[in-house]
Amino acid sequence: GQNIDQPTEMTATEGAIVQINCTYQTSGFNGLFWYQQHAGEAPTFLSYNVLDGLEEKGRFSSFLSRSKGYSYLLLKELQMKDSASYLCAVREGNDYKLSFGAGTTVTVRA
């Protein structure tokens, strides 16, 4: 199984940058996903990393280091609508299922 850790809460100012870290321990790593979940809504897919490095998608970027069991999600030019929970999830081996961290609640303040 996996042990996935991410901070519980983070607060940042509108227009700033926030970095959400995720560490994991797993055998047979086969991909890391980030999801965004607004309060009362379903999670929605943000990014996917399977190889080391940075994946950029607009204001959001995700980084992976497989040797360190570490990923981060970088949110730039924060907007009020970015206030949400961000979930880190890991896929192991050839299983078609994910294990999720407990999520990081990001609050963006004016």
Added chain:
Amino acid sequence: DAGITQSPRHKVTETGTPVTLRCHQTENHRYMYWYRQDPGHGLRLIHYSYGVKDTDKGEVSDGYSVSRSKTEDFLLTLESATSSQTSVYFCAAASALEGAYEQYFGPGTRLTVT
């Protein structure tokens, strides 16, 4: 819109009663999942399906059963509801095409067991 619906969206039931939640998808996804989400625990997998009539247990399967008689429907049954099963339940679906894999989530069902 990932084409995943859940019913009911809200339900209040009494301890000891059976409850069935339905997940319906229109995108012909092979894999389907039931999660529960509780504060401090994130999403925890209850059961999943990798095809019609093919299901397996997740990490929190006790007290739950599932059925998948056709590709588009995945049912979750609480055999005898308990207060500890008060939660928000999410269904998800996924395909694995050309190595890509992504889960799409339904809107959730808020279940309260009194």
